[in-house]
Amino acid sequence: MKVVKAIAILAVAAGLSYGADVPVGNPEYEATKTGMPTTLEILNVGDVVFKEDGTVEIPFTLEGCGATVYLVVYTKDKGQEIGSVVKQLDIPGGLFVKNNVDTLIYVSQGEWFDEGSHTIVWNGKDKEGNPVSPEEEYTYYLIGVNDKDDPTWVGIGNFPFEIVTSVEPPIIYARGEDSDHICRCVYGTDWLTTPEAYQEFTCISPSNVSMGLEVDPNDPDVLYVPVGGWGSGPEGGVAKCRIEGDELVLIEDFGDAGFAFFDVMDEDVYDTVRYWNGLIFVGWDNRYAEPQSSHIIVGDAETGEYKYTIDLPLFVSEGGAYGPTGIDVDDTGIYCVGHGSPYVFKIDHEGNLIWVNGNGDGFNDKQYDDLTYTAGDYGPGVYTYRICAGKYGFAYAVHGGTIFSALVAVYGPDGSGLFFINPEKNELMWPWDATVIDEEGPYDGLYWHCSPFEGEAVWPTDQKILHIPLDVEKGTIKPAKLAVEEVEDVRPTEPSLSDAYPNPFNTRTVIEFALTDGAHTRLEVFDSSGRLVRVLVDEELGAGLYRVSWDGRDERGEEVSSGVYCYRIVSGGFSEAKKVVFLK
Structure with a gap:
């Protein structure tokens, strides 16, 4: 040069x-x-789930110093256009956002936390005070400033x-x-x-x-x-x-x-x-x-x-x-x-x-x-x-x-x-x-x-x-984890997987299954091509009769397409599969 x-x-x-x-x-x-200078790190931030009451607990750790922390919640992969289209000479009142940009749901008042581990609780409501859907996914941000x-x-x-x-x-x-x-x-x-x-x-x-x-x-x-x-x-x-x-x-x-x-x-x-x-x-x-x-x-x-x-x-x-x-x-x-x-x-x-x-x-x-x-x-x-x-x-x-x-x-x-x-x-x-x-x-x-x-x-x-x-x-x-409900405190004589009901369904269907022995149990939903759509159960369960529901959404919280789906259970040496139809 x-x-x-x-x-x-x-x-x-x-x-x-x-x-x-x-x-x-x-x-x-x-x-x-x-x-x-001193620097700040916000650590141990990861995926969290809605609780049954619609609230969310968000744990985090501050390292280096304390900070005023703000919780900011956005839609996730739900970008939409809000406000009016921008004109050549002026912008109508309101925020204009292109339709591939996610939008703000909630921002908290800043709260001071000392260095160490803490939890922020979000009440699950948007900035207008309306409850959000606990069946959808959201992106949250923690912004800390000393x-x-x-x-x-x-x-x-x-x-x-x-x-x-x-x-x-x-x-x-x-x-x-x-x-x-x-x-x-x-x-x-x-x-x-x-x-x-x-x-x-x-x-x-x-x-x-x-x-x-x-x-x-x-x-x-x-x-x-x-x-x-x-x-x-x-x-x-x-x-x-x-x-x-x-x-x-x-x-x-x-x-x-x-x-x-x-x-x-x-x-x-x-x-x-x-x-x-x-x-x-x-x-x-x-x-x-x-x-x-x-x-x-x-x-x-x-x-x-x-x-x-x-x-x-x-x-x-x-x-x-x-x-x-x-x-x-x-x-x-x-x-x-x-x-x-x-x-x-x-x-x-x-x-x-x-x-x-x-x-x-x-x-x-x-x-x-x-x-x-x-x-x-x-x-x-x-x-x-x-x-x-x-x-x-x-x-x-x-x-x-x-x-x-x-x-x-x-x-x-x-x-x-x-x-x-x-x-x-x-x-x-x-x-x-x-x-x-x-x-x-x-x-x-x-x-x-x-x-x-x-x-x-x-x-x-x-x-x-x-x-x-x-x-x-x-x-x-993430959406609330699907709770596995034990229907009766009994020991079934043989393992089984029930027919889903209702079937077809468009909001929620219920699946029951019986286990004769305690084992790690996994109940999964697949689409017609064999692709895994949702894991309904993935935990250790004892002998008994259980019930779980599926809301027609995938692992990202998005509603699936209409069609035939296969649900399969594997528990110890027991395995069985059946079909259910989802209609929008």
């Missing part, structure tokens, strides 16, 4: 004014804990910032003292005793890191930086640079001598750049044009070759809202937020809508003085600059508001707003940038940029990257 040294020219980004912003944090608190203990000050730098965990120890990149500087530091440094333990590089004009910065996952010394922006620079695009010693140099064989996309992007704002699967995705909005529009430019990360443009729905930039100021990309799609936009949304890699949160639930909606929210209202109220894609399709977005602010708002796999994270111990600040790492490793957790809300920030010690432990795990809630 050829590189060419570039002449560094200082540039000044235009300032912004945000009105009566509401900070988060405690003005009396100062984060002073440095070094390597929002009570001191955060760990792991790095320094302005927003935006990126953490590279592929090297040991990790490296943190961030905007430097000014928007035309990039800061690099080593994760976990003792910043109280060595506040100058960082490097700072001058950006290559006309690039700047006002809002965007990305690290190449294949090379921690290679960066992608937006070019121009804020209506003051030349035509925009992306620069690809490499750090060599104390200098930042352009990679010449990327685009046109290190710059790409000048020919497809106008001279407006280029906020975010993200890498995924050999491609880079660049958020671009025409906020100064008439009419406004919002786009994502997609290109080859190695060569800078332009691939295609995703034109985002007009609601993203209507009514004075800007977007996408923040995007993140994973294998399932692209997560997007906008400055002053009431919508958080997700699209696939070609731009097709997956979900939109615009339902007036208080998550990224326009705010009013009486703390009410209206679905689809445009304009200031919430300023969301960053969104992070998490494990299992969760998303984490900063939530700065003029009435209510939170450090991070958590969104579920269908875009539902779940809960807010506001650490009890945090300096008084304005939410700008946050990210979540959940790689099952020693650096997992929630990170955010923290700088003083009031007064002059002292560089670099007033520009902190803080960490608190966070983990997410999931399991399955």
